[in-house]
Amino acid sequence: MSIDTTEPLDRERAHLTASRAALRAMRADAESLDIRDVSANWVNAEVLQQQIERRIEALADLAHTPLFFGRLDYLHAPGADRAEGAEGERFYIGRRHVHDADGDPMVIDWRAPVSQPFYRASRKDPMDIGMRRRFGYTGGRLTAYEDEHLSDPAEADTGSKLLQAEIERPRVGPMRDIVATIQPEQDEIVRAGIGGTVCVQGAPGTGKTAVGLHRVAYLLYAHRERLARTGTLVVGPNRSFLHYIEQVLPALGELHVKQATVDDLVAHVEVRSTDTARAARLKGDVRMAEVLRRAVRDGISTPTEPVVVVRGSRRWRVPAYELEEILGELRARDIRYGAAADALPQRIAHAVLTRMEAAGEAPDDRVQDAVARSQPVRAAAKAMWPPVDAARTVLRLLSEPEFLARCADGLLSEDEQKEILWPKPGRGVKSAPWSAADAVLVDEAMDLVRRTPSLGHVVLDEAQDLSPMQYRAVGRRCTTGSATVLGDIAQGTTPWATASWREALTHLGKPDATVEELTRGFRVPREVIAYASRLLPAIAPDLAPATSVRESPGDLRVRRVAAEELTAAVLAAGRESLEREGSVGLIAADARVPVLAAALDAAGVRYLSPGEETTEQARLTLVPASLAKGLEYDYVVLDEPSAVVDGEPDARTGLRRLYVALTRAVSGLIVVHAAPLPEQLAA
Ligand SMILES: Nc1ncnc2c1ncn2[C@@H]1O[C@H](COP(=O)(O)OP(=O)(O)OP(=O)(O)O)[C@@H](O)[C@H]1O
Incomplete structure (x- = not known):
């Protein structure tokens, strides 16, 4: 060389x-x-x-x-x-x-x-x-x-020294493409065929997001026409993350890839309330799919009266038992509720036509259409297979205990049913207290009624955090296409985070996807990743720690201060980091953010929110721990780890949140604490 x-x-x-x-x-x-x-x-x-x-x-x-x-x-x-x-x-x-x-x-x-x-x-x-x-x-x-x-x-x-220089480059501004330095193991994923779904498990900073975005660019090149027709979509965890990555594909010449959060995909109702962790977990449980299927079909009813159609001087009669047969056949077929509703009048009309033919008439298609549209046939079809409004159905399910009990019989215990019912029944779709998990249920119900159009390819980032029902929501958007699923089990911070990729892929509808692992880390320096990896036995015992390809061991400092000095010490660490080149992320438990924001204001230190672009002039971002996922900063100051852990409903989720916060640093990490460190970290 x-x-x-x-x-x-x-x-x-x-x-x-x-x-x-x-x-x-x-x-x-x-x-x-x-x-x-x-x-x-x-x-x-x-x-x-x-x-x-x-x-x-x-x-x-x-x-x-x-x-x-x-x-x-x-x-x-x-x-x-x-x-x-x-x-x-x-x-x-x-x-x-x-x-x-x-x-x-x-x-x-x-x-x-x-x-x-x-x-x-x-x-x-x-x-x-x-x-x-x-x-x-x-x-x-x-x-x-x-x-x-x-x-x-x-x-x-x-x-390669140039590769090394690129990896060590100080970070400012949004995420950049890595097209000049894609590594062989990453390239294999980027160029995998469009036919199959690939799932990538990778430790923090192994390039999952980068690989996913380059894969979209690659597929758009290799299958431009097909994907122009069917569309591509990148799904990320939140707005700030999407802002952070939004310039990568345009820089690669791809200007028309949609980006959304799962919440965006299912935004059919206005979300205005939050579930308890238990209720959210239940609503995200895959058993809800069957509850909803029953709810949507709940109104189907067996006819007791015949249908009588009058044409000219003749009356044609389809007896109730024959209507019941038609209904049974439609019920058994694997078609959407709405498609069956559309088909039913035609089926009844067909039965009428069979009678006409038997009587020596020769009716054509126009007659069948006229019969299908006639008032008695439409009325009978509507009674047997009533129109369903998806959002109203879910509203009833969450408001009416008897309706829920009927649909959840044998699926959810009484106790579980109580947990998911709204405290007060919803009055109307517009004003009901929808939660994010409810919106996913509405999306599922809508798909039971009418098939959701499928895209050609979907990239799903930070996938470990999705509930089974959310996987289904993403999965129905790529039923006829393929997906790239990216995530890290150790970074799962929702109460319903997945424990197994096989299971997640099954919910997504891609049980045969290949699962690859990336272990070479491009972000986090050696000492910092070793420190963060102390948490792995507690949060993801099956995963091996990442190795770091960065040559510099990184700058890791852990400072203990008196409780009353915490905020000042964190501020000082922030200032110290600002003396270095590149971006600075001040990460803290969400509850600590207002205090730190006030302190920064009082000290006259300019700061940004996550997703806002860091520039040479504004380099410090105040990051609530809940938004740190997927982001990175040259220097990270981490405020009070135990508060980050305590901010979550359970210890494992708390430690995972901490693991995410500890793995955002590119060059150095300063941990400042007054309370004792979580024992796993102190070890
Ligand atoms: N081959 C590469 N060459 C240069 N830089 C790379 C390469 N692969 C990844 N990186 C850089 O490493 C950093 C981490 O990448 P990325 O955010 O894609 O990782 P990730 O696995 O998604 O991390 P996390 O699990 O924390 O979300 C980014 O700055 C990215 O540009």
Whole structure:
């Protein structure tokens, strides 16, 4: 390996300049396209114009994201049969494809098959690569390169300094893409086929979120048309997290991926109350799916009267027993409640038509439609299979003890039923005291009535925190597509957090998904992860601690102070951290946040809320422990660990919350406490 700054660098800079010029020309071409002559009608023209505008948008030259970050020199032309004399080819690898005026590639998209060896080739398997070159940039300027001759046995494998520099880079601002340094084990997940669902268990900072986002970008490249039709979605735990990650995909040229929380997906009713932990757990229990199925079907009733249809001078009669048969058949079929309701009048009409034919008439489809729409048939169908409003059904379930008892018979104990009933019955869908867990029930009920449309691919981040009913809600949004499920059992902080990925995947409707594990940590320094891992035996005994790829051991300090000095000491630690480069996160139990906010205000220290972008001027964020998940800061000051633990309904959840808070630091962690540390940490 060599880091060189002489002449070859000039050649590479020249290629960069030429590539940027080529990109500008591509954009100018797109801008000057005149579609008036080629599109026959205005609908086509509109669609075409939109596509062109998207292309122009995607071709923007972003000053701070280098156009290419790597180069591959193949030993032979890819695809050529490697005959002697076949010439090797050189490819520059970047965030998007750039070609010159003749259409020859100047930069290859990182997602293209020829780019793959950039991420995967090794000395063991050089993948026909003679040389792999990585480029280093400083403020948009190409300043260094690093070569590996993978087939040269004499060259020592010393690891990449540029990779190391990228990992150690001080953090400011939102999450960035890792496209220049995706690691082989990450690349395998990024490029896994679209057909299957992949679940990734990974310790804090192993790149789960990064991998999930790059996977979406990869799938959009490899299956652009299909996914443009069906759509893609990234699901994250909360708004601040979504703000933190929202610029990664646009930087990769993907501007149209939806991002949402689970609550957003099921926002059919206004959430205005909170459940007890026990009620929320019960409402998230998978038994509720069957309770709801019964509730939705509760109104179905066996006919006792025949249907009589009058046409002209004749009366046609379908007896009750035959109606009952039709009903039985519909009940047994695995179709949505609403679809069955739509089908029922047609079925009854069919029975009428059979009678007409038997009597020598020759009715056609129009007659069948007319019969199906006739008043007696519609009335009978409505009585047998009444229309259902999903939200009203759930409202009744949570308001009427007898209705709940009927639907939950043999599923929920009396005690459990009491627990989930609202203290006061809801009056109407608009004003009822819906909780977040109730909204998920409404979503399930809606899907029982009408099938929820499925997307092509869904990425589910921080998946460990979902309840079985929430997994089902996400799962029905990818029934015909696939999913990437990312999480860490040790970071599960909801009372219903999953204990097993197999189980979670079953609820999601993807029981055959493959489960991969990532163990190399890119965020948390060695000493800090070792400290946090003291909690693992108590919170997730089956998981191995992550290893850290960071060279610096990290800066870990634990300070005990007198109770009355706690806030001042935390403030001092915050100030101390601000003297270093990069972002600072002051993490505290939610209940401690107002006190710390007041202290920061009084001291004139400017601070942000999670999700607000850190800048060179505003680098300190005050983070309630409940929002720390998924975020990272260069330096973390952790206020009173025992308060973080005590903020949760049970000790295990508390320790998991603490584990999340302890694993947000990139460079250093200062723990400040007045109360004794939790014994697992003090050990
Ligand atoms: N291959 C890589 N090259 C450079 N940086 C990386 C790489 N993989 C991950 N990182 C960085 O490591 C940090 C942690 O990544 P990420 O947030 O994706 O981890 P995570 O597994 O989702 O963590 P958590 O469990 O805490 O949510 C991020 O700053 C990310 O950019």
